[in-house]
Amino acid sequence: MDFFEALTRKRACRDFTDEPVSEEHVDRLLYAASWAPIASNRPYRHCILVDDPNVIQAIRQISPSLQPESPLLLVIYSDLELAHASVGKVGDRCTAVDAGASGENVLLAAAALGLGAQFTMISAMSGIRTILGLPSSCRVDLIIPIGHAERMLPPVSAEKPNRAQKVYRNQYGVE
Numbered sequence: 001m002d003f004f005e006a007l008t009r010k011r012a013c014r015d016f017t018d019e020p021v022s023e024e025h026v027d028r029l030l031y032a033a034s035w036a037p038i039a040s041n042r043p044y045r046h047c048i049l050v051d052d053p054n055v056i057q058a059i060r061q062i063s064p065s066l067q068p069e070s071p072l073l074l075v076i077y078s079d080l081e082l083a084h085a086s087v088g089k090v091g092d093r094c095t096a097v098d099a100g101a102s103g104e105n106v107l108l109a110a111a112a113l114g115l116g117a118q119f120t121m122i123s124a125m126s127g128i129r130t131i132l133g134l135p136s137s138c139r140v141d142l143i144i145p146i147g148h149a150e151r152m153l154p155p156v157s158a159e160k161p162n163r164a165q166k167v168y169r170n171q172y173g174v175e
């Protein structure tokens with residue numbers, strides 16, 4: 001699948017079948033996650049794969065807004081201690097940008113592999129950190145449910161993307 005087709009097929013998926021995600025696909029998703037930029041190039045962004053139904057259930061229990069019941073969660077987290085040591089206070093923002101870049105790669109890879117996925121950010125991120133046994137210096141940034149789509153939204157129109165964004169040229173307000 002070509003990049004621009006993957007862009008239009010990358011829709012938030014909220015209904016999954018029980019079919020597990022193959023190890024081969026998991027490898028491709030992790031590969032995509034890793035090929036996203038990191039400020040300072042220090043390794044402070046990492047992933048945890050959650051495919052144990054008990055752990056998924058524990059996460060769902062503290063996260064009512066985690067709607068999809070997927071066979072796999074890909075959790076992206078940042079080691080804030082290392083980020084601050086690498087780039088200082090701006091590391092707070094860098095880590096969020098880095099996690100988003102990595103997550104978008106995962107969504108695009110999932111679309112290219114014919115899998116469904118979506119971003120999830122929930123208020124109980126620190127509770128999830130506890131469930132996953134992450135040290136307190138780490139922050140859970142994104143939870144990405146992934147699986148085979150039971151029901152997938154149709155691709156967005158390639159000609160007319162439904163994205164609200166303003167584009168100015170050279171100066172704010174100038175089109």
Ligand SMILES: Cc1cc2nc3c(=O)[nH]c(=O)nc-3n(C[C@H](O)[C@H](O)[C@H](O)COP(=O)(O)O)c2cc1C
Pocket residue numbers: 010011012013014065067118119120121122153
């Ligand atoms: C930072 C971020 C957080 C999101 N959190 C959630 C979420 O908690 N639950 C959810 O169903 N969708 C979540 N989404 C998915 C968006 O709602 C979705 O991308 C949007 O509805 C557009 O749909 P589309 O991606 O299919 O075009 C999130 C997206 C982003 C970028």
